[in-house]
Amino acid sequence: MAQLNESLKIPCKEEEVEFGVAFRWQHWIRALSIVVLAVSGFYLAYPFLSPPVNAEPTGFLYALFRSWHEIFGFVLISVILYKTFLFFFSKQHANERTSLGDFLNPKVWMAQIKYYLLIEKHPAIKGAYNPLQFVAYVSFYIMIFLLILTGLILYTNVYHSGFGGLINGPMRFFESLFGGLSTVRLFHHILTWGIILFVTVHVYMAIYNSIFGKEGGMDAIFSGLKWKKKH
Amino acid sequence: MENYDKSLKKIFKSRLQAIQKLPKIDNNKSIVDILEEKGISRRDFMKWASYMTAYLGLSSSFVPTVAKAAEVADRLPIIWLHMAECTGCSESLLRTDTPTIDSLIFDYISLEYHETIMAASGWQAEQNLEGAIEKYKGKYILMVEGGIPTKLDGHFLTLGAFAKTGQDVAKEAADGAAAIFAIGTCSSFGGIQAAAPNPTGAVPLSEITGKPVINVPGCPPSEKNIVGTLLHYILYGTLPALDAYNRPKWAYENRIHDLCERRGHFDAGEFVQSFGDEGAKKGYCLYKMGCKGPYTFNNCSKERFNQHTSWPIQAGHGCIGCSEPQFWDKMGPFEEPMADHLFHGPFGGLGADATVDKIGISLLTVTAIGIAAHAAISAVKPPKE
Ligand code: HEM
Numbered sequence: 303m304a305q306l307n308e309s310l311k312i313p314c315k316e317e318e319v320e321f322g323v324a325f326r327w328q329h330w331i332r333a334l335s336i337v338v339l340a341v342s343g344f345y346l347a348y349p350f351l352s353p354p355v356n357a358e359p360t361g362f363l364y365a366l367f368r369s370w371h372e373i374f375g376f377v378l379i380s381v382i383l384y385k386t387f388l389f390f391f392s393k394q395h396a397n398e399r400t401s402l403g404d405f406l407n408p409k410v411w412m413a414q415i416k417y418y419l420l421i422e423k424h425p426a427i428k429g430a431y432n433p434l435q436f437v438a439y440v441s442f443y444i445m446i447f448l449l450i451l452t453g454l455i456l457y458t459n460v461y462h463s464g465f466g467g468l469i470n471g472p473m474r475f476f477e478s479l480f481g482g483l484s485t486v487r488l489f490h491h492i493l494t495w496g497i498i499l500f501v502t503v504h505v506y507m508a509i510y511n512s513i514f515g516k517e518g519g520m521d522a523i524f525s526g527l528k529w530k531k532k533h
Numbered sequence: 534m535e536n537y538d539k540s541l542k543k544i545f546k547s548r549l550q551a552i553q554k555l556p557k558i559d560n561n562k563s564i565v566d567i568l569e570e571k572g573i574s575r576r577d578f579m580k581w582a583s584y585m586t587a588y589l590g591l592s593s594s595f596v597p598t599v600a601k602a603a604e605v606a607d608r609l610p611i612i613w614l615h616m617a618e619c620t621g622c623s624e625s626l627l628r629t630d631t632p633t634i635d636s637l638i639f640d641y642i643s644l645e646y647h648e649t650i651m652a653a654s655g656w657q658a659e660q661n662l663e664g665a666i667e668k669y670k671g672k673y674i675l676m677v678e679g680g681i682p683t684k685l686d687g688h689f690l691t692l693g694a695f696a697k698t699g700q701d702v703a704k705e706a707a708d709g710a711a712a713i714f715a716i717g718t719c720s721s722f723g724g725i726q727a728a729a730p731n732p733t734g735a736v737p738l739s740e741i742t743g744k745p746v747i748n749v750p751g752c753p754p755s756e757k758n759i760v761g762t763l764l765h766y767i768l769y770g771t772l773p774a775l776d777a778y779n780r781p782k783w784a785y786e787n788r789i790h791d792l793c794e795r796r797g798h799f800d801a802g803e804f805v806q807s808f809g810d811e812g813a814k815k816g817y818c819l820y821k822m823g824c825k826g827p828y829t830f831n832n833c834s835k836e837r838f839n840q841h842t843s844w845p846i847q848a849g850h851g852c853i854g855c856s857e858p859q860f861w862d863k864m865g866p867f868e869e870p871m872a873d874h875l876f877h878g879p880f881g882g883l884g885a886d887a888t889v890d891k892i893g894i895s896l897l898t899v900t901a902i903g904i905a906a907h908a909a910i911s912a913v914k915p916p917k918e
C-alpha cells in the first residue's frame with residue numbers, strides 16, 4: 303500500500319479528530335437558531351405578514367413570531383454558554399486555545415494574509431484556527447454576546463415577571479448605558495447585520511478551504527475528522 | 534402590605550404636620566375656600582383625591598391623606614420659570630375647559646411666580662421674582678419649563694429688564710429651592726432645541742445645577758403628571774423613587790406599549806398600513822406607522838390628556854417618544870418603524886438617508902462581489918500549497 307502511494311505520488315494523509323461530537327452539535331444548533339432568529343427578527347422589525355382577518359382575534363401572529371424568536375433566543379444563549387465553557391475548559395478542544403498563540407504571532411499573520419492573496423503557501427498553524435479566522439471568530443462572539451445582551455434587555459421589557467423580572471435590575475442598567483430602549487433595539491438590528499455578514503464570509507471560507515485546503519475542511523464540522531498531511 | 538401601609542402613613546403624617554405648620558402663602562386664601570368659591574363640592578374634591586390616590590399607586594385607605602396633602606399645598610410656594618420653550622407645558626397644566634382641581638391648586642394658590650399667568654410685567658416682574666426667591670429661601674419649589682441655552686455664555690436666552698441670561702436666572706432660583714422639578718422634555722433632557730446640531734447649546738436643567746432634579750418629561754407632560762409629582766413631594770419628601778433618567782417611577786415605570794389600547798392588535802399582527810386605510814378605521818396597531826410606544830416610558834396610555842379625553846394613539850397617530858432623552862434625534866422618522874431610523878449624514882451627508890437595512894444590504898453586496906472575485910481568481914490561480 304505504502305509503495306503504491308509512493309508510486310502514485312499521493313501525499314499520505316491521516317485522520318485526526320478536529321471537533322468532538324458535542325462541538326459539532328452545538329455548531330449546527332447555533333446555525334439553526336441564528337437563521338430562525340434573523341428571519342423572525344426581521345419580521346419583528348417590520349411585520350411583513352398579516353394574518354387573514356378573523357372575527358375572533360385568536361391568531362396572534364406577531365406574538366407567535368416573538369415567541370419563536372425568544373425560544374430560539376434562549377436556545378442560542380444555552381449553546382453559546384456551553385461553547386464558551388468548551389473554549390476555556392475542554393481538553394479535547396485545547397486546539398482552540400492554542401490558536402491564541404498563532405494569533406499573537408505576526409509571522410503567521412503575514413503568511414496567512416499572503417495565502418489568501420494567493421501569494422504564498424498556507425502557514426503551518428498549531429491551533430484550530432488561523433489568525434484571520436481567530437479575529438473573525440472573536441468578533442463574532444463579541445457580536446453574539448451583545449445581541450444576547452440587547453435581546454435580554456428587550457425581553458425584560460416585554461415580560462415583566464418570571465425570568466424577565468429576575469434580570470430586570472441589571473438589564474435596565476445596561477439599557478440606560480445604551481441610551482434608552484430605542485437605541486437598544488437599533489443596536490440589536492445593527493448587530494443582526496453584523497452576524498449576516500459574518501455568516502456569509504464564514505460559509506465562503508469554509509467551502510474555499512474544503513476545495514483548496516486539502517484537509518477535508520468542511521468534513522470536520524460534519525464528521526469531526528480532519529485530514530492531516532503526514533509529515 | 535398592611536405593615537407597609539402603616540409605616541407609609543406614619544411618614545405621610547409627619548410630613549403633613551410639618552408642612553401644615555408652615556405659614557400660608559396668602560392668609561386670605563385657602564384651597565378649601567377657593568374650591569368652594571369655584572363651585573367644586575367637597576364630594577367632587579374627594580372623588581378627585583381618590584383618583585389621585587390610585588394614580589400614585591396607593592391603596593384606597595390613603596384617600597384622606599392625599600386630600601389633606603392637596604389642602605396643605607397652599608403652604609408651598611412654587612416658582613415657575615420659563616427658559617427656551619413653547620409654553621406648551623404650562624398650557625397642558627392650566628388650559629382646561631373648566632378650571633379643574635389640578636389647575637386651581639396651581640393657578641390660584643401656589644404659583645408665586647409664573648410669567649405666563651401673572652399680572653406683573655417688566656421691572657415689577659423682575660422684582661417679584663427676586664422678592665419670592667428672597668422671601669421663601671429654602672422653602673419654595675422650583676419648576677422649570679424649557680431647555681437652558683449655554684452657548685455665547687447663555688446669551689441665546691436673556692430675560693427681563695436686566696437682560697439676565699436664562700442660565701443665571703435658573704441657577705439663582707435653583708440655589709434657594711427646597712425641591713426642583715424639570716417640567717417637560719426640554720427642561721428634563723434638552724428637548725427639541727437640544728436636537729442636533731443644537732445651535733444654542735441647550736442643556737437640561739440638571740446640567741446647570743448640582744442639586745437633584747426630578748424630571749417630569751413629556752412634550753407636554755399631562756397635567757396629572759405635574760400635579761402628581763407635587764403631591765408625591767408633599768407626601769414623601771425630597772425624592773420619589775426615580776428611574777435611571779430621574780423620572781418618578783409611579784408615572785414613568787411602564788412603556789406606552791405596555792398599557793396601550795391597541796396592544797391586542799399588535800400581538801395579533803394587525804397593523805395600519807397607511808393613514809386612513811381599513812385598519813386605521815378599525816383601530817389597528819400603529820407600529821408600522823412608526824409608533825414609538827414600545828420604547829417610550831410614560832403613562833399616556835393610562836392617563837391620556839385633557840381630563841382623560843384622548844391621547845395621540847387614540848387619535849390615530851403613533852407615539853413619537855416625546856418623554857425619552859433626545860427623542861427628536863433618536864426616534865425619527867416619526868412615521869417609520871425604528872428599523873428605518875436615519876443616521877445623521879455620515880460621509881459628508883451622503884449617507885443621510887441610510888437605514889440599517891440599506892447599509893447592511895450595501896455591505897452584503899460588497900462582500901458578495903469580493904467573494905465572487907476571490908473565488909474566480911482562485912479558480913484560475915489556485916492558492917499555493
Ligand atoms: C443571532 C441572534 C439574534 C438575531 C439575529 C436577532 C434579531 C432581531 C431583530 C432583527 C429584531 C427586530 C429589531 C428591530 O425592531 O429593529 C429583534 C427583536 C427582538 N429580539 Fe432578537 N435577535 C437575536 C437574538 C435574540 C436573543 C438572544 C434574545 C433574547 C431572548 C432576543 C430577543 C428579542 C426581543 C425580545 C425582540 C423584540 C420583540 C418585541 O419588541 O416585540 N433576540 N431580534
Ligand code: SF4
Nearest residue numbers: 793796818819824826
Ligand atoms: S399603537 Fe404603538 S403603543 Fe400601541 S400597541 Fe401599537 S406599537 Fe404599541
Ligand code: SF4
Nearest residue numbers: 831833852853854855
Ligand atoms: S403618546 Fe408618546 S409622544 Fe404622545 S405624549 Fe405620550 S409619550 Fe409623548
